[in-house]
């Protein structure tokens with residue numbers, strides 16, 4: 001296992017995220033499969049991993065309890081636990097913090113974070129008094145290091161950094177968001193401020209561990225022995241300002257693959273970095289509908305559908321996940337993809353000959369799932 005010094009402590013570069021643990025029967029929302037999840041923790045500890053990340057809300061509040069119990073077999077000073085205060089779940093920060101210590105069965109938390117600070121939650125987190133309270137807890141030794149996880153704009157990140165000197169910050173950082181999102185800018189803001197980065201979603205919510213066949217084949221061609229996911233991990237570990245790379249592991253196979261990657265500890269070369277960033281660009285082109293939003297199709301649609309907007313949501317869902325389609329639920333019923341009568345007038349008018357009805361049908365199916 002590779003390590004990096006953090007304020008005099010040796011911390012593994014790989015951290016275990018505990019929000020997608022194996023569940024009983026494999027069903028999302030089912031209880032954590034304690035035996036399977038515990039054996040993953042044991043394997044990670046044996047391999048030298050000493051950073052375990054959880055949160056008040058993961059697994060319906062059961063993840064903290066699981067982490068505390070699973071780690072109780074090991075000396076408290078041999079591992080680091082990170083957990084997060086969630087303002088939306090319970091604004092009473094005193095009560096939530098006390099409950100977290102009790103769930104974990106610990107008398108201090110190593111890395112404590114405000115959970116999911118963003119443009120909308122900035123005022124709530126900074127105005128409620130929780131930061132001052134957690135600073136008191138830090139002085140009292142119940143929190144060792146204070147930070148926040150972030151899901152917002154670079155401007156809001158700058159505003160957060162102006163508030164106090166944070167010990168660390170957790171951001172979504174992966175080669176896809178580096179090219180297409182604001183990850184690079186966020187990373188540079190933190191690097192300039194000298195704040196260590198904890199990486200969440202190094203594989204973009206699993207997308208960079210799966211990709212599609214064509215894209216995965218390109219990575220396999222570069223090195224047939226390596227998993228698709230390992231490229232994302234090696235990309236992230238190569239950034240100078242990165243302290244820990246978190247991976248939300250769901251089974252032993254993923255845990256062992258990550259262990260192998262971080263045991264070898266071989267970051268990507270400059271050529272490999274450029275190659276995976278190109279892979280990201282090719283993937284995006286591959287899975288997206290090439291709509292240019294020219295609107296040649298809209299006037300002729302008998303249902304008056306906002307075709308380019310709907311196709312933009314389709315493209316977002318391919319790279320961000322199906323929840324990007326949730327916005328379509330805000331449209332009136334007769335303007336949603338399910339209202340398409342498959343007349344084909346749009347395809348006939350489209351300079352790219354996009355088979356719009358096919359995508360509308362696919363989204364109409366997804367729409368049904370959101371309604372359930």
Ligand code: SF4
Nearest residue numbers: 301340341343344346
């Ligand atoms: S196929 Fe659907 S989206 Fe296209 S013009 Fe007809 S009703 Fe509108």
Ligand code: SF4
Nearest residue numbers: 291292294295297350
């Ligand atoms: S005509 Fe084609 S490219 Fe133009 S907005 Fe409609 S679907 Fe998109």
